[in-house]
Amino acid sequence: MFERISLRRRLVNQLMLGLLFAGAILAAVPFFFISWYVLQKGLGALSVEFFTQTPVGPGQQGGGMANAIVGSSIMLTLASLLGIPWGMAAGIYLSEYGRGKTAQTLRFAVDLLTSVPSIVVGIFIYGVIVIHFGFSAYAGGAALAVIMIPIVARSTEEILKLTPQHIREAGLGLGLPRWRVILRIVLPGSRAALLTGVMLALARVAGETAPLLFTALGNQFFSHSLSEPTSSLPVQIYNFAKSGYPDMEAMAWGGALVLVLFVFIINLVTRALMGMRWN
Amino acid sequence: MELIAVKNLSAWFGEFQALKNISLVAERHEVVALIGPSGCGKSTFVRCLNRLHEEVPGGHLQGEVWLDGQNIYAPGVDPVNVRRGVGMVFQKPNPFPGMSIFENVSVGLRLAGISKRAVLAEKVEQALRQAVLWDEVKDVLKRPGTSLSGGQQQRLCIARALAVEPPVILMDEPTSALDPISTAKIEELIQELKERVTVVIVTHNMQQAARISDRTAFFLLGELVEYGKTDQVFTQPQDERTERYITGRFG
Numbered sequence A: 001m002f003e004r005i006s007l008r009r010r011l012v013n014q015l016m017l018g019l020l021f022a023g024a025i026l027a028a029v030p031f032f033f034i035s036w037y038v039l040q041k042g043l044g045a046l047s048v049e050f051f052t053q054t055p056v057g058p059g060q061q062g063g064g065m066a067n068a069i070v071g072s073s074i075m076l077t078l079a080s081l082l083g084i085p086w087g088m089a090a091g092i093y094l095s096e097y098g099r100g101k102t103a104q105t106l107r108f109a110v111d112l113l114t115s116v117p118s119i120v121v122g123i124f125i126y127g128v129i130v131i132h133f134g135f136s137a138y139a140g141g142a143a144l145a146v147i148m149i150p151i152v153a154r155s156t157e158e159i160l161k162l163t164p165q166h167i168r169e170a171g172l173g174l175g176l177p178r179w180r181v182i183l184r185i186v187l188p189g190s191r192a193a194l195l196t197g198v199m200l201a202l203a204r205v206a207g208e209t210a211p212l213l214f215t216a217l218g219n220q221f222f223s224h225s226l227s228e229p230t231s232s233l234p235v236q237i238y239n240f241a242k243s244g245y246p247d248m249e250a251m252a253w254g255g256a257l258v259l260v261l262f263v264f265i266i267n268l269v270t271r272a273l274m275g276m277r278w279n
Numbered sequence B: 001m002e003l004i005a006v007k008n009l010s011a012w013f014g015e016f017q018a019l020k021n022i023s024l025v026a027e028r029h030e031v032v033a034l035i036g037p038s039g040c041g042k043s044t045f046v047r048c049l050n051r052l053h054e055e056v057p058g059g060h061l062q063g064e065v066w067l068d069g070q071n072i073y074a075p076g077v078d079p080v081n082v083r084r085g086v087g088m089v090f091q092k093p094n095p096f097p098g099m100s101i102f103e104n105v106s107v108g109l110r111l112a113g114i115s116k117r118a119v120l121a122e123k124v125e126q127a128l129r130q131a132v133l134w135d136e137v138k139d140v141l142k143r144p145g146t147s148l149s150g151g152q153q154q155r156l157c158i159a160r161a162l163a164v165e166p167p168v169i170l171m172d173e174p175t176s177a178l179d180p181i182s183t184a185k186i187e188e189l190i191q192e193l194k195e196r197v198t199v200v201i202v203t204h205n206m207q208q209a210a211r212i213s214d215r216t217a218f219f220l221l222g223e224l225v226e227y228g229k230t231d232q233v234f235t236q237p238q239d240e241r242t243e244r245y246i247t248g249r250f251g
């Protein structure tokens, strides 16, 4: 016969389990709180005008954040066009060719870049681009791209390293040159995971405010070209939220809701992709 | 002239020497069986015949390997070209992830410049039939190659290597994961292939080596202990260690 577990052990067990559970609950509470709060405050501001019109002055009725939504989309697109290929190229190099000291140093530099505060990235782009060419969507996109590159690079590298060596050898053994093995076999084999990495990088920069303040500045209207100051959701939210006018604050909540929804949707799509079996 | 001539081949993994001064020749249309205890260097040896050994971190070698009159380790030789002429079936099945059964077999053909759908379909079918897999997969060619069972994956890899019809085929324990019927069919296939190609096959199965090969090489601890006509190696081995191994009295 086995001895019964002592009462004390059972109590300690229960207590510890309870503490861990409480920790998990507490960790998730801010999420539910934020979602509920943003939803409650922001839902009222959403209307057709919100998505189709530019902002109006304080005290006036109507108006929307269409320019900010368009501006954000443009800058996220620019950042993706620059940051995704660049980051993936870096990741591919580090994973497939990166042996030795140089690669080690590069890897370390990329890691450090990941942890550079985004406001510093903003100042950097301000210094090298904005000073010469003025505030623009280009500058904003560049700042977001600089934040995306190391994230995409590292996730690409980690994902490619998951492809076992014997799969690469199968390709090499068939007489495929190394670059074709990477392009035709390694990358397609991990496309779901790669896409996930890219989406998460996009979600991460979608809400960035600080780097856009110094680069795209903001705009009360639609921009006529990419080389003009450009509005973005985070900056617009920031400006409206601190304006002191209740109408504008309400708009800011609407913007916050749209932003949160956007990021949620990216995460959900990503999860769906991860769950999907491509292999 | 011999199709394969290995001269004083030594291979290392970093400091560890896995092959010690191996020399052997094989004629066209021969099947060469490599036997020997686990870890003796059989896989390493076949991987030197298509320049895959150098892809392992720390892998390097010395010596010469002549294929069809050309030293594949001569300076300036592109390993990619060498590998196109040498098919390989690996010890572990390694179908390409994210590719369908059809694509797995056709990828080498596409690489060789064949793009006509009908030609591809025909060659894929032929290769899959040769590898005794066709009947099992003919209705599910679009399914991922990785969704097959281990033995089916191994046959898929055999088909992949056969599809491009290379003049030399290296097979590293191709039947170790197969049932007796598939094994028998693969052995039959190797006999047929002999008409056109030279096959180097690693096997732990003595009967298989005796059945299908013309020459047998016995490896031990990185050395080539004995190499000769298969009947001779199995009936009158020159080396006592060979005799002990093939009669199962090794240890």
Ligand SMILES: Nc1ncnc2c1ncn2[C@@H]1O[C@H](COP(=O)(O)OP(=O)(O)OP(=O)(O)O)[C@@H](O)[C@H]1O
Pocket (backbone or CB within 6 Å): B013, B016, B018, B036, B037, B038, B039, B040, B041, B042, B043, B044, B045, B056, B091
């Ligand atoms: N990647 C590697 N790095 C270091 N040593 C290795 C590596 N691969 C193989 N070896 C060593 O080289 C020797 C020969 O290995 P090899 O794989 O050629 O043996 P094998 O004869 O094919 O054995 P098996 O019958 O088990 O497949 C072994 O001692 C092994 O430990």
Ligand SMILES: [Mg+2]
Pocket (backbone or CB within 6 Å): B042, B043, B044, B091, B172
């Ligand atoms: Mg082996």
